[in-house]
Amino acid sequence: MTVAVSTATVPPASVPSGTVTARRTSARRRRTGLAAWGFALPFSVLFAVFMLLPVVSSLYMAFTDMRGADLRTPWAVNFVGLDNFVAVLADPKFQQAAGNTLYFVGVAMPLTLAIALLLAVLLNSGLVWFRSVFRVGFYAPVVTSIVAVAVVWRFLLQPDFGLVNSALGVVGIDGPRWLTDAAWAMPSLIVMATWRNVGYSMVILLAGLQGIPRDVYEASAIDGAGAVRQFRSITVPLLRPTLLFCAVITGIGYLQFFEEPFVMTQGGPLGATNSVAYEIFNQFGFGNYGLSAAMSYVLFVAIVILSYLQFRLLRTEK
Numbered sequence: 135m136t137v138a139v140s141t142a143t144v145p146p147a148s149v150p151s152g153t154v155t156a157r158r159t160s161a162r163r164r165r166t167g168l169a170a171w172g173f174a175l176p177f178s179v180l181f182a183v184f185m186l187l188p189v190v191s192s193l194y195m196a197f198t199d200m201r202g203a204d205l206r207t208p209w210a211v212n213f214v215g216l217d218n219f220v221a222v223l224a225d226p227k228f229q230q231a232a233g234n235t236l237y238f239v240g241v242a243m244p245l246t247l248a249i250a251l252l253l254a255v256l257l258n259s260g261l262v263w264f265r266s267v268f269r270v271g272f273y274a275p276v277v278t279s280i281v282a283v284a285v286v287w288r289f290l291l292q293p294d295f296g297l298v299n300s301a302l303g304v305v306g307i308d309g310p311r312w313l314t315d316a317a318w319a320m321p322s323l324i325v326m327a328t329w330r331n332v333g334y335s336m337v338i339l340l341a342g343l344q345g346i347p348r349d350v351y352e353a354s355a356i357d358g359a360g361a362v363r364q365f366r367s368i369t370v371p372l373l374r375p376t377l378l379f380c381a382v383i384t385g386i387g388y389l390q391f392f393e394e395p396f397v398m399t400q401g402g403p404l405g406a407t408n409s410v411a412y413e414i415f416n417q418f419g420f421g422n423y424g425l426s427a428a429m430s431y432v433l434f435v436a437i438v439i440l441s442y443l444q445f446r447l448l449r450t451e452k
Contacts (some may be wrong), residue, residue, distance in 0.1 A: 192427040192430060192431075193427070193431070195423050195424050195427040196218055196219070196424060196427035196428045196430075196431055197213055197214060197215060197216075197218065197424075198211040198212060198213055198214060198218075198424050199211055199212045199214050199217075199218075199424050200423040200424045200427075201421045201422060201423060201424070202421030202423065203421070204423075211424075214424070218424045218425055218427070218428035219428050219431075219432065221425065221428075222425060222428045222429050222432060223432070227405065227408070227413060228410070228413055228429065230405050230408060231405070231408045231409055231410045231412065231413040232410055232436075234320065234405075234406065234407060234408055234409055235389060235391070235409045235410045235411075235436075237320060238320065238323065238324060238327075238388060238391060238409065239385060239388045239389055239440070241321075241324050242324045242327050242328055242388050243381070243384050243385050243388050245324070245328050246327075246328045246331050246332050246335060246384055247335060247377070247380060247381060247384065249328065249332050249336075250332045250333075250334075250335035250336040250339055250380065251335075251336075251339055251373075251377075253268075253272060253332070253336045254336050254337075254339035254340040254342075254343055255343065255365070255369070257269065257336075257340055258340055258343040258344060269336075269337065269340070272332065272333035272336055272337075273333035273334070273336070273337055274333070275329060275330040275331075275333055276330065276331065276333045276334045278330075280330070280393040280394075280397075281393060281397055283326070283330055284326070284393055284394055284397035284398050285397060287322075287326045287398065288313065288397065288398045291312035291313050291322055291398075293309065293310070293311040293312065293314070296309075296312075298312070299312075313398055313399050313403075314402075314403050315403065316403050316404050316406040319399055319402070319403060319406045319407045320406055320407055322398075323391075323394045323395065323398065323399070323407055326394065326398075327388070327391065327394060331384065331387070334380075334383075335380040335383075335384060338376060338379065338380050339373065339376055339377070339380060341376070342373050342375075342376030342377075343369070343373065346368070346369065346372050346373070350368055350372075351364055351368060354367070354368060374448055374449070377448055378444060378445065378448040378449065381444045381448060382441050382444050382445075385437075385440050385441065385444060386437055386440075386441065389410070389433065389436060389437050389440060390411050390433070390437075391409050391411065392409060392411035392412055392415065394407075395407040395408065395409055395412050396412060396415070401413075401416075410429065410432075410433050410436075411433065413429060414426050414429045414430050414433070417429060
C-alpha cells in the first residue's frame, strides 16, 4: 500500500523584527545628526575662523621670532623655542606689569565680593525699601560701556576741577592728584573697578541667598543663634557655590583688566598702572608678535592657577 506524503512549501526565512528596528533607529540617528550639524555649521565655521585659528596662530607665534615685518611670510620665521617666555619673565616692564596686576586683583577682587555680599544680604533681609530700585541702580554700571565709565571717572578725578577734589575742598581737604600720582593711581582704578563690577556679583549672590530655605534660619533662631552666627554657620556655607562662581568670574575679569589704564592713565604714571593685558597690547602695537603671544599665554597660565586656587578654597566640602 502506497502512502502519499505531502510536502508543504517551507516559507523563506524572514528578517528578524529587531534587526529592522535597529536599522530604522540607526538611519533616524544619522538624519538627526546631519540636521544637528547643519544647524551648528554656521557657528562652527565662525568659531573656527575667529576663535580656533587665532588661538592656534598665537600659540605658533609664541615659539617664533615673528614681528610685524613677517606678516607677508609667516612661515619663514625662525623657531626660537622657549626664548620668548624666558625674555618675557626677565623683562623688568613685564615684571612691573605682573606686580601691578597682582596688586589690582589681590585688592579689588576681595573688596568687590565683600561689598557685593554685604549689599545682597541687606537687600535680602527686607531692611531696605524699594529693593528693585536698588537692584537696578547697583547693576546699571555693569551694563554701561566701560569706556564711558572710565571717561566719566577720569573727569571726576581731575585734580583741579574734578568733582571729588571739589567736594574734598568744601571740607578743607586738599585732594591728591589721583591719576597722575604713582601712589594714588592704582587705588583710584581699584575703586572705579569695584564700583562698576559690584552690581553683577550682588545680583548673583542675592539669587543664591533667596535659594536658602527660611526654615533653616528659623530653626537656628529657635536654638538661640544670632544674626552673626547664622551668617557664619548657615549663609556662608550654603552660599559657597555661588561665592565660587562670583570669585572665578571676577578674578578672570580682573586679571585681564585693560580698559581702565588704557582710557584713564595709559599705564602711567611711571608704569604704576601698567597691567599685563596693557603690556601685551603695547608689544603687539610695537610689532613684537612673538613676545606678545608669549605674554598672553603667561597670563592664561595665571588665570588657570588663580581659578584652581579658588576652587580649592571655596569648593563645597563633601
